Amino acid sequence: MTSDLIGVRQRADELSGANGVVKGPLKGYHHETYVLSLPGETRIVKLREPRDRILWFDRRCFHSEEELLRALHGRVSRIPDVYDAEGMALQVFIEGRTLKPRPWEDKRVSPVVLDQIVGLFEELARITQDTLDVGRRCEPEDRAENGDCDGFLERLIVFVEDQVYKDNHLRFGRLFEDLGIGEEAFDHLRKNVSGLTERDFFLLHADLHRENFVLDPLNQLWTIDWELAMVGDPLYDLATHLYLMSYPADQKRRMAEEWFRVVHGVRPESTRGWEEDLERLIDFKKAQSVFTDIIRVSLSLRDGSGFNWVRLPAAVRKLQAVMTAAARPLGLTEVPSRSRIASALVR
Template sequence: MSGDPSLVKGPLKGYHHETYVLALPGGTGTVKVREPRSEILWFDRRCFRSEEELLRALQGHISRVPGIVDVAGMALQGFIEGRTLGEQRRPGRHVPDAAFEQIVGLFQEMVRVTPDMLSVERRCEDRDRAEDGDSDGFLERLLAFVEERVYRKNHAAFAGLFRALGISDESFTLLRKHVLGLQERPFCLLHADLHRENFVLDPKGWLWVIDWELAMLGDPLYDLATHLYLMRYPGDQESRMVREWCRLVERIRPGSSSGWERDLSLILDFKRAQSVFTDVIRVSLSLRDDAGFNWVALPVAAGKLQKILTAAAQPLGLPRVPSRPQIMAALIRWHGGQEAAQGDRAVLTGPGAS
């Protein structure tokens, strides 16, 4: 496509995709070519069928998102030159005021985009979508996705590990009771993955927003909660973001911040609980490679899971959180069970098996 292999850069750093950047012939632009990584587990509900078609629809609504270039019958995203906010300011550190104000401006633009304004094909059927304003129904559908597509889908392989960590079917019953009763808020466009690596600062200091594949239409407070959870602002800057967000969304669409004093903490609790189910699987799998079990990484992995479980103990109704040694022992037992299961399968499918 580029006509010159030396113009291709990559693969770029990224979790979900293998991404390359290429300059098109004749100086017509620089684009990204991406392919989902086959080995990656997807633990997030996706609303729109095509990120590229969504980006087309957002032109004129959101100031700085990648444009779309049509090349040989393919819609490719334009590449944004610059550095991510994460490269410049790691989680836990203050975000520069200029970037902070642009993030606030992004929320201001998104709350203007209502469900009826985007004629983009969606993945889910009408019956799987909450009615506009039904914040409870919106969160219930996200919760049900975690239960069915993360927990139950992987239960056969991870049941023993979940049980050892205090997680069971009842955890979802308790979580539902904990987050029940959200106030109604008018739905709008949500990015749903606004963390530091998805903000790119160009050489002029303008902030661009990339990776819209998890975007959805729903409760605006969910997007704020997800942003706070992922950004890890220092306390004073987090409080400032909440104040600025409430002021702006209420001015544009009254009712968008209704009940935030109670509901923001409940949605954050949902995010903490969601992290338990996804990270138990991801962390445990990260300890296995072609060489076997990674004993060196075990203490750090156990510490990470203990921290995640502690943060989610209340919404999941955990009477106690296992100690780090207990979590290490559970991970070792899980690994041993996986090896035994693989051995059994090898015997059953080996030469002479019937």
């Protein structure tokens, strides 16, 4: 355990007091997270800090997730409370289980859960930039104008191009080249996803996957991890959700239709051109995954100073799958064979 992580654990122990219980670290890529009880309190909170030298693959909009959560209370149902302890803003821990299916289950979610996700989309449609007083990371000139969905998507593409691909080219450039992916892939991507209809912007969670939903013992669905929230094209939130959830075809179709129904009821200008543009935005998510997964998979195979041969077959299957899914938007003439992918990863 590094000295920084020891520091996080030490702070958790100090906050919980002599008789407190600290659990962790919890599984997570970006943060070192502990769950603890506070002296004299019944609530359980999370203490977390960003891990050192972690690569961020997503554009972030707001300065503080906790500040955003405070602003959303009373406007979005079932999100974590924020508790102040010794000058720190801590999120209350939501007890329950995520929507990640067990190995023997399929990826279908219950109608009760589906309805609650639809309700979340309806609440988000009511929250626009001018009604949300929360500090932003990006400068005004680096934000797309309301309705400029092409401009919004271009900023996401630039982030992947500059801060995922180019910034990591020194370490991973050879791997990208061996897999047949070069800078021209971004030209193909822009050609395949541009020309979006203008839609009015509102607040997006932007990371609505199964492990960011927690179902409590009363079957109430809570939405956690708002760190990637942003203001932008509302259809991007739906596309990201559908891509990450991997619904069965009938539930994917129902979720899209229900999204249109509730968002159109609140803000009709935010649903213009949604049927034509949805697959384009899903194509962007497929393409984005190629760049992020190549790096993450490569890192996952490093076991101390050696190479984790046991993980290699699953890593190869994953990369071939994501590259196959993104072949058209990235303009890939062929997807590398499994032996070629394996050789590239080993090199």
